[in-house]
Amino acid sequence: MPKRPPPPEGDIFALRLARSDPDLWPMLDAVYGAHPAYDSFRKALLKTLRKGWQARPADLRQLDLQRDLEPDWFQRPRMAGYVFYIDRFADTLKGVLDHLDYLEDLGITYVHLMPCLKPRPGDSDGGYSVMDYRAINPAYGTMADFEAVSAALRARGISLCVDLVLNHTAKEHGWAKKAAKGDPKYQDYYLMFDSPDLPDRYSETLVEVFPDNAPGNFTHYPAIGKWVWTTFNEHQWDLNWANPQVFLEIVEVMLFLANKGVDVLRLDAVAFMWKRMGTRCQSEPEVHMILQALRACSRIATSAVIHLEEAIVAPAEMLPYLGRGAHDGREGNLAYHNSLMVQFWSALATRDTRLMVHVLASHFPDRLTNATYATYIRCHDDIGWAVTDEDAAAVGLTGFAHRAFLSDFYEGGFPGSFAAGALFQVNEETGDKRISGSFASLAGLEKARDPAEVELAVQRILLGHALIAGFGGIPLVYMGDELAMLNDQSYRDDPTHAHDSRWIHRPRMDWATAADRHAADTPAAGVFRGVKHILARRAATPALHGGTPTRIVPVEGHGILAVLRDAPAGPVLCLFNLTESWLHLPGAAAAAQGITRMHDALSDQAVELHGGAIALPPYARVWLT
Numbered sequence: 001m002p003k004r005p006p007p008p009e010g011d012i013f014a015l016r017l018a019r020s021d022p023d024l025w026p027m028l029d030a031v032y033g034a035h036p037a038y039d040s041f042r043k044a045l046l047k048t049l050r051k052g053w054q055a056r057p058a059d060l061r062q063l064d065l066q067r068d069l070e071p072d073w074f075q076r077p078r079m080a081g082y083v084f085y086i087d088r089f090a091d092t093l094k095g096v097l098d099h100l101d102y103l104e105d106l107g108i109t110y111v112h113l114m115p116c117l118k119p120r121p122g123d124s125d126g127g128y129s130v131m132d133y134r135a136i137n138p139a140y141g142t143m144a145d146f147e148a149v150s151a152a153l154r155a156r157g158i159s160l161c162v163d164l165v166l167n168h169t170a171k172e173h174g175w176a177k178k179a180a181k182g183d184p185k186y187q188d189y190y191l192m193f194d195s196p197d198l199p200d201r202y203s204e205t206l207v208e209v210f211p212d213n214a215p216g217n218f219t220h221y222p223a224i225g226k227w228v229w230t231t232f233n234e235h236q237w238d239l240n241w242a243n244p245q246v247f248l249e250i251v252e253v254m255l256f257l258a259n260k261g262v263d264v265l266r267l268d269a270v271a272f273m274w275k276r277m278g279t280r281c282q283s284e285p286e287v288h289m290i291l292q293a294l295r296a297c298s299r300i301a302t303s304a305v306i307h308l309e310e311a312i313v314a315p316a317e318m319l320p321y322l323g324r325g326a327h328d329g330r331e332g333n334l335a336y337h338n339s340l341m342v343q344f345w346s347a348l349a350t351r352d353t354r355l356m357v358h359v360l361a362s363h364f365p366d367r368l369t370n371a372t373y374a375t376y377i378r379c380h381d382d383i384g385w386a387v388t389d390e391d392a393a394a395v396g397l398t399g400f401a402h403r404a405f406l407s408d409f410y411e412g413g414f415p416g417s418f419a420a421g422a423l424f425q426v427n428e429e430t431g432d433k434r435i436s437g438s439f440a441s442l443a444g445l446e447k448a449r450d451p452a453e454v455e456l457a458v459q460r461i462l463l464g465h466a467l468i469a470g471f472g473g474i475p476l477v478y479m480g481d482e483l484a485m486l487n488d489q490s491y492r493d494d495p496t497h498a499h500d501s502r503w504i505h506r507p508r509m510d511w512a513t514a515a516d517r518h519a520a521d522t523p524a525a526g527v528f529r530g531v532k533h534i535l536a537r538r539a540a541t542p543a544l545h546g547g548t549p550t551r552i553v554p555v556e557g558h559g560i561l562a563v564l565r566d567a568p569a570g571p572v573l574c575l576f577n578l579t580e581s582w583l584h585l586p587g588a589a590a591a592a593q594g595i596t597r598m599h600d601a602l603s604d605q606a607v608e609l610h611g612g613a614i615a616l617p618p619y620a621r622v623w624l625t
Contacts, residue, residue, distance in 0.1 A: 013050060013053045013300070016053075016299065016300045016301075017046075017300050019299070020296040020297075020299045020300050023292055023296040023299075024293050024300070025042075027292050027296075028042070028045075028244075028289075028293050030286075031286050031289050031290060031293075032244040035244055041244040041245070041247075041248060045247075045248055045251065045297075048248060049255075049297060049300050049301045050301075051255075052256075052258070052259065052301040053301040053302075055255075055259055056258075057259065059154075060258075060259065060261065060302070060304060063154075064303045066304070067304045071370070072547060074159075074264075074306055074334070074372065074474065074546070075545055075546030075547050076545060076546070077538050077539050077540075077541055077544040077545055077546075078109055078538075078539040079109050079110055079159075080106075080108055080109055080474065080477070080535045080539070081110035081111070081161075081374070081475065082103055082108040083111075083376075083379065083477070083479060084113070084114060084478075085114040085115075085380070086113055086114070087140065088479065088506055088508050088509060089479055092139075092140050092141050093136070093140050093141035093142075093149050094141055094145055094148075096113075096149050097148065097152055099511075100153070100156060100158075102514060103158065104158075105532070106531065106532050106535065107532055107535035107536055107539065108158060108477070108535075109157060110158065110159045110476075111159070111161065112162075112264070112266065113149075113161070114126075114163065115130070115137075116136055116137055116140055116146070116162060117132065117133055117134075117135065117136065117137065117162070118130065118131055118132040118136060118137050118138065119137055119170065120170035120171070120172045120235055122496065123233075123235065123496060124170070124235075125232060125235075125236060126380070126500075126502075128165050128268060128269075129168075129233065130165050131170040131172040131173045131174075132173070133164070133256075133257075134253065134256055143260065151261060153261075154261060154263075160261060160263050160264065161263065161264035161265075161266050161308065162257060162265065162266065164250075164253065164254065164266065164267055165268040165269060166250065166267050166268060166270055166273055167231065167232075167236075167238055167239065167269035168230075168231065168236040168237055168238045168239060169237060169239065170235055170236060170237075171228075171234075171235050171237050172235075173237075175190075175249075176237050179192065180221070180224050182224070185245075187226075188240060188243050189240055189243060189245065189249075190228060190237050190238065190239060190240055191228065191229035191239075191275065192227070192228050192229075193228075194225065194227075195227070196218075196220070199217075199218040199227045202217070202218075202277060203216070203217055203218065205279055206280060206281060209231060209232050210233065210425065212425050212426070213233070213499060213500075214232065214234060216230075217229065217231050219234045231269075231272050231281075232269070238275075239273070241273045241274055241286070241290060242274075242275075247290065251294065251297050254294065254305075255297075255298075255301050255302055258298065258301075258302035258304075258305045259302065262305065263306070264305070264306055264307070264308055264334070265298070265305060266308040266310060267294075267308065267310060267332075270311055270321065271283045271287065271313060271317075274286040274290070282317075283313065283320070288321070288327050288331060291307070291309060291331050292323075292330050294307070295307050295330065295332070306333035307331075307332050307333055307334070308334035308335065308336075308374060309321040309331070309334070309335050311336075312338045312384070312386075313386075314388065315339055315364060318335055318336075318338065318339075319363075319364070321335045322334075323369060323370070323371060330370075331371075333370065334373070334374045334473075334474065335371070335373065335374065336376065336379075337373040337374065337375045337376070337471070337473060338386060339359055339364070340360065340467070340468070340471060341377055341378075341379075342384075342386050342387065343360065344356070344377055344467060344578075345377075345406065345410065346385075346387065346406060347561070348443075348460060348578055349409045349410070349417075349419075351558075351578065352558045352578075353559060353561045353578050354395045354558050355387070355391065355392065355395045355402075356561055356578075357552055357554065358391060359387075360552045360561075361552035362391075364550075366549040366550055366566075367547060367548075367549045372472065372473045372474065372547070373471075373472060373473030373474070374476055375467075375472070375473045375474065375475050376468060376475070376476040376478065377464040377465070377467070377478075378438065378439040378442070378478045379476070379478055380502065380505075380506060381502060382425070382434040382435060382436050382501075382502055383410070383434060383435045384432075385403040385406045385434070387399060387402055387403055387406075400430075400431065403432055404432075404433070406435075407432075407434070407435055410442055411423055411433075412447070418447055418448075418456070418457070419441070419447070420437065420441045420444075420447050420487060421435045421487075422435070422487070422501040423436070423501065424436045424500075424502055436502045436504050437487055438480065438485055438486055438487050438488075438507070439478065439481040440481070440484040440486050441487040441505075443457050443461050444456060445457035445458070445461070445486060445523060446486045446487060454523055456580055456618065456619070457484075457523070458523050458526055458530075459618060461484060461527050461530075462527065462531070462619070463576060463577075463578070463619040463620075463621050465477070465481075465530070465531050465534050466534050466574075466576070466621035466623075467561075467621070469534050469538040469544070470563065470572075470623055472544070472548065473546055474546070477531065479509060480510070481527075482527060483510060483514060483517070483524045483527060483528055484523050484524045484527040485524070487504045487507075488503070488504055488505070488506070489504065491503030491504055491506070514528075534602065537601060537602050537603075537623070541572065542569065543567035543572040543625075544565060544623075548565045548566065549564075549565070549566040550564070550565060550566075551564040552564075553573070553589075553593060555589055556589065557583055557584075557585070559577060559578055559579040559583050560577055560578070560585060562575055562585075563576070564593050570625060571593060572623050572624065572625050573593050573595050574621070574623050574624075575614070575616060575620070575621070575622045575623075575624065576621050577616040577617070577618065577619055577620040577621075578619070579618065580618040580619065581618060582615065582618065583616045584614065584615055584616065585614045585616065586612060586613050586614075587609045587613060588612070590614060595624045598614075599624070599625045600622050600623060600625075601623040602621060602622060602623040603622075607622065607624065
């Protein structure tokens with residue numbers, strides 16, 4: 001038979017538009033339908049989507065088709081992420097190209113370049129105060145350099161993630177500058193008030209994000225006669241998402257970045273996008289409508305791109321960002337599993353998994369639709385002890401006391417603590433404190449004084465990586481954690497960083513240590529080889545697919561976390577010993593979950609029973625099949 005020609009590209013766009021029509025227009029009708037400019041907005045949006053599709057490079061259109069045929073590509077067990085600040089990893093984007101072999105050696109298939117769009121000069125909240133969405137931070141290079149990196153990563157099968165801040169821009173952004181000059185069109189891009197009356201009323205129910213460095217949620221600018229909504233910092237002006245023109249502008253930016261080779265848009269600070277009097281102005285229903293509509297726009301014009309929605313909130317508030325109810329399967333593809341991170345550190349400190357088991361079993365479904373978690377133990381940010389009073393009480397704890405204990409323990413002041421961290425922000429009203437620190441320092445390597453303590457710290461680090469690799473989702477390794485890098489106290493010598501203890505866990509990459517990673521007999525080399533092995537075994541274990549149900553299994557003893565990955569071809573029971581003691585689990589408990597071979601997929605070795613029990617050494621991790 002003669003080969004059938006492909007349909008015209010315009011038809012493909014029409015098909016994608018029709019596919020996402022139910023996800024797009026009902027959301028926009030609900031949010032913007034009453035706006036006087038809604039009809040013209042709809043026409044402009046269609047034009048923008050078509051223009052973005054037409055501008056898409058041929059290789060990215062091919063990737064669109066591939067991922068349309070393999071929609072679970074980001075859920076597959078070969079996916080493993082690595083997160084870094086460009087200037088901490090390689091100084092510049094061109095320098096990143098020199099270290100791609102290192103990433104490939106580790107087993108990385110997803111790279112998150114921390115904020116790289118052009119920030120305001122000076123304090124930019126770590127790059128999250130953006131003054132130009134279409135330009136790269138000149139300290140890192142140019143947009144041409146960025147495209148070279150994205151192409152090089154793509155050639156190695158590595159997906160690229162970048163940050164797109166949705167809640168605010170820098171006050172130096174072009175829109176903000178025009179607003180400051182009195183342009184009414186651009187003043188409507190932001191939340192600006194002529195008097196403090198409405199800001200004062202809103203403030204009655206708002207919380208302060210950075211009470212130490214940026215108290216309040218509004219800033220008065222006498223020069224322009226306005227009070228401006230500034231949730232995070234004075235230099236970050238909140239966008240007015242009730243204005244459909246803001247939606248349109250952001251869609252144009254999304255498609256621009258996608259056509260430069262971005263695979264994953266990390267949508268930052270999404271919880272704060274919609275404002276409603278009398279509320280915290282976080283996670284309002286319109287936020288989810290807008291995010292679903294933004295996701296539909298990507299699927300129409302750049303369908304290879306997925307969305308990671310950054311919302312570090314309680315489980316009940318976080319799960320809707322992955323789609324619940326009417327948004328199920330239609331909103332974010334990825335969201336951070338903050339609770340898993342918090343509960344890991346909690347269980348390590350207490351040597352008790354009861355709170356961990358309760359939280360993970362009670363608040364999270366066993367599977368998600370068209371979505372999965374980004375799992376992590378550390379990130380660029382601080383650790384806030386997101387343990388509710390209700391969850392603490394369920395296992396006999398007092399919420400306030402437990403949160404205070406965790407802060408004291410990981411700051412290092414609690415008697416017997418192995419950790420060495422630093423305080424970040426103290427809420428004087430609630431007494432809650434947050435903690436900074438590198439994975440290795442919080443896990444005990446910095447304070448270790450003998451080989452036994454060093455070994456325990458190394459095992460804690462590898463335990464954490466095995467947990468995020470086996471739990472379900474994309475495990476994210478924060479730069480340097482794979483080399484057990486310690487806290488960097490030199491941040492205090494930099495006046496732009498000294499006020500922010502989070503820079504203690506943002507050191508420059510230690511390439512000298514990295515060069516010896518395969519040969520040296522050091523904790524750093526041992527951790528690297530261990531993490532590399534974990535990621536390789538994950539990639540070789542189909543049951544760890546992100547779509548496989550994840551169930552928390554109650555077991556005897558209070559030091560073990562048992563996670564069942566209930567795959568159709570056979571389950572995997574992931575066992576984690578969160579203590580420095582030997583623990584035992586009856587073999588019958590594993591058999592009850594369908595485990596018959598007693599084979600450890602992590603070590604790729606048989607597991608022998610001892611007196612009918614599985615022996616778990618200190619900080620053991622086992623993936624039983």
